[in-house]
Structures are given as structure tokens and as C-alpha cells.
Amino acid sequence: MKLVGMLDSPYVRRVAISLELYGVDFVHESLSVFSTYAEFSAINPVVKAPTLVLDDGTVLMDSSLILDYFESLAPTDKKLLPHNASARAKDLQLLGLALAACEKTVQIVYEQNLRPAEKLHEPWIDRVSGQLLAAYSLLEKHLAQPASEPLSQASLSIAVAWSFTQLKLPTVLRPEAFPNLQRHTRLLEQHPTFRKYPIE
Template structure:
């Protein structure tokens, strides 16, 4: 398998870490949707990161869809989502919050980096920042100490690290001590260290 995309994307990084935890052999090709657009488009004309190319040439995209496929292949002892409905619903709730935090962080980054300064739309930035902080406030309350390693907990850590890397002026670390501890703990895991934010 080949994973296409840069590790500065939280979506690419969550797939890379998950592949590692699933024990799946893969090659990481760090192509950028910006700097290497043409090269990326030869693999996936939609140029969406992450892209996963399966051994038979099938091209999958969107981190949640890729991970759904990988979860279906994982043996019971390597699954990252709980099988019991109530526990799974709780993890999916956390996962939704973490993915919302990723999305809102990316929107803020794009607003500042891709739009000319004179065209920045402050009401939009305020709205997105509010949504981002609401997602993290919910995660802060719901994550337990020593949360087990799962798709929800790893995605929450990846999202937090991305936000601190890109929008730390919006997401003040001191306001979310539980999330900060959680991410710091998981960032010490070998799978996280093998696929750091670049």
C-alpha cells in the first residue's frame, strides 16, 4: 500500500499512525496538494490528501473512509474502534469532536494563508474559531485520564498537536490542561514518533 500526503495534515497523520498500529506495511509518499499538485494528480486526479493506493491499484481517499476500510481488515486484537454499541457511540462522539477541531483549524489556516490579508473575513474567522474552541471544550471534559489508545483518542491527540502547530494563538494550551496532557502522552508512543508533524 502507498499513503500519499504530507504529515503536516492531521488527516494524513492519523492514517499513517493508524496503519502503523494496525500492523499494515505501507510506503509513505509525502506529496503536497500545493507544491506537487501535478505529481499528486497523476495518482489521484482529485488531489485529496490522504490518498491510499491499495495493492491492487484501488485508490481510496478521505481519512475516515480509509480508516473504515482498514478497520474492517484488522484482526480483533488490533481494532481501534470498540465493538460494543454504547462504547462505540462514545468513541464516535469523541471522534466527531476531534475531526471538527481538525476541520476548523484547517479553515483558519487556509483563511490566513490562502486569502489576501485585505480580504480576510473577520466574522467568518470568529465563527470558525468559536466552533474550534467548542469542540476542544467538549473534548477537554469528556476525555478521561489515561484514555485507552483507540481511533478516537489518537485522533484527538493528532488534532490537538496540529492545532498547537498551526493555530496556537487561537487554542491556548493552558485553557485545556487535560487535552494537553493527553496529547503529550500519546506523542511519546512509538507510532506517533515514527510519523511526526513535519
């Protein structure tokens, strides 16, 4: 089984960490959707990271769809989402905020790095930055009460998202304004699985 994509993508990284926690045996192939486009395209013509090639050759893409597949296969003691419907809804709410933060970070990075400076659209950046702030503010409020079980799909994705935003947009959100996110992420980044798949 092969996971394709670079660990500077929060989507690739959350899949790598989750697969390790599920106990899935896989090989990570660090290909870029930019610098190794042709090589990536040969594996998945859509060139979407993460891409996961199953043992039978089936190609899965999109981190949430990949993880939904493995969550369904995981034994009870390795599942990363609650079975109870109410608890699951709460985790999915947090997961949605974490993924929204990833998405808004990517949009700002692409706007700043890929669009010519003379074509930057400041109202769009302001809007997306506001959405990013809203997502992390809600997560910060939730994390005021530390979770008893830190390694759920929601909690690990929150940490992956915050590390990604701090790496890519260090001046957009002041870390000292988010002490709960800082504490949560610092704790999880020390976990052996996070250390095995560090952000690139």
C-alpha cells in the first residue's frame, strides 16, 4: 500500500499519522503536486494529494474519504472516531473546523505565492483570513478543557492543522493569542507517531 504526497500538506500528514495509529502497513512516497507533477500524474492523473494506492491497485484520494475507508476497517480499540452518534457529531464538528482551517490556510498561501502581486485581491484575502480566525477561535474555546483521550481523529487533525498554519502563515495568527491550541499541538507533536511523520 502506498501513500503519495508530501508531509507539508496537512491532508497527507493526517492520513499518514492516522494510518500508523490504525496499524496499517504502508509506504510513503513523497511526491509534490508541483515539482514532480508528471511523476504524480502517472500514479493518479487527477494529481491530488493525498493519494492512496491500495494493495489491489485501487486509487483513493481526499483525506476524509481515505480515512473513512480505514475507520470502517479498524478494530474497535483502534478506531479514531466515537461510535456513539452524539459523541461522533461533536468530533465531526471539531474535525470540520480543523479541515476548514487547513483549507483557508491553503487558500491564503496560494493567493500570496501563486498569484502575481499586482493581481492580489485584498478583499478575498481579508474574507478568508476572517474565516481562518473564526475556525481557530472556536477550536481555541473548545480546547479550554483538555481531552482525556488526545488521539482521536478530531484532536490529531486539529494539531496537524495548527502546525501547518503556523509553518505557512506565521504572521497571520499570533500563537500567544491561542494558548490552548499551542498546548494541545505541542503535546501531540511530541507523540512518537507525529515525530515519525514530521511536517516537512
